[in-house]
Amino acid sequence: MKRPEDYAGKRVIIAGGGDSALDWTIHLAELTSSLTLIHRRNEFRGALDSVEKVRKLKHEGRIHLITPAEVTDLQGNGKLVAITIEKEGVTETIETDYFIPLFGLVPKLGPIAGWGLELEKNAIKVNNALDYSTNIPGVYAVGDVNTYPYKMKLILCGFHEAAIVCQSIYQRLNPHKKFVLKYTTVSGVDGFDGSRKEAEKTGCNSY
Incomplete structure (x- = not known):
């Protein structure tokens, strides 16, 4: 939703139970009728x-x-005028100007499921004791798509997994090269404009 002001003075219904649904409910409560x-x-x-x-x-x-209730139908002719909900076996129609469903994502592997990878509960099993490699050599999985003991679906964990995988891939592609880990504060970062950003060099004074 790029223009929250479009909902000012309108009747709005939000469906969902995650952060997005809660955040937009809090924000739009100040605008809607x-x-x-x-x-x-x-x-x-x-x-x-x-x-x-x-x-x-x-x-x-x-x-x-x-709560607990689910949206079961939408009514209108070219423009939404109402929704139908079901709550504990009873249906109810609520008039509205906007309906905003915020149900999150449904994790599906799609064609990857047919690659011959070892799967567990719709996720790809990886070797977290080594480098997050799968049962197929040269194929890795990071983030929410993978699974292993004590897996935590956090962005922080995904970054960690990706860093380990990149290290393993580099060594696979360059078996005779020594991999040297460098911090961005030491090696610098290439900017989108082609320039190179480096941290200011500091030293220790001797007395």
Whole structure:
């Protein structure tokens, strides 16, 4: 949503239970004439601070919160006019100007699933004790797509995995070259404009 101001004074319904749904509920509550958040569970998966803010908005009467419920139908003719929800076996129609579904991503391997990789629960098994390599030599997997004991789906972990994989790939492509790890503060970073950014050199004074 690039123009939040488009929702000013409008009736808006958001569906979802993650950070995106919570964040937009908090933000748009200041703009809309009516805002409803619908989630299929009573529990939310977002940051605790965001959950508390949403609950506060609900208690203050600034938003409507409907849980557990699911959106089952949309009504309109060229323009949305209402949605239908189902809550505990009972259906209800709610008039609205905008419906914003924020359900996140569905992890699917797609064609990769047919490559002969060893899979476990729709994820690629890797050797985390070595270099995150798969059962096929020269094929690696990093990030949410892989799995191993005590796997944590965090961006920080993905960066770590990628750094190890790059090191392993370099050694595979250059078996007779010694790999020397350099910090960007030492070697510098090439800018998009072709220039090279290097940290200011400092030294120790002797007395």
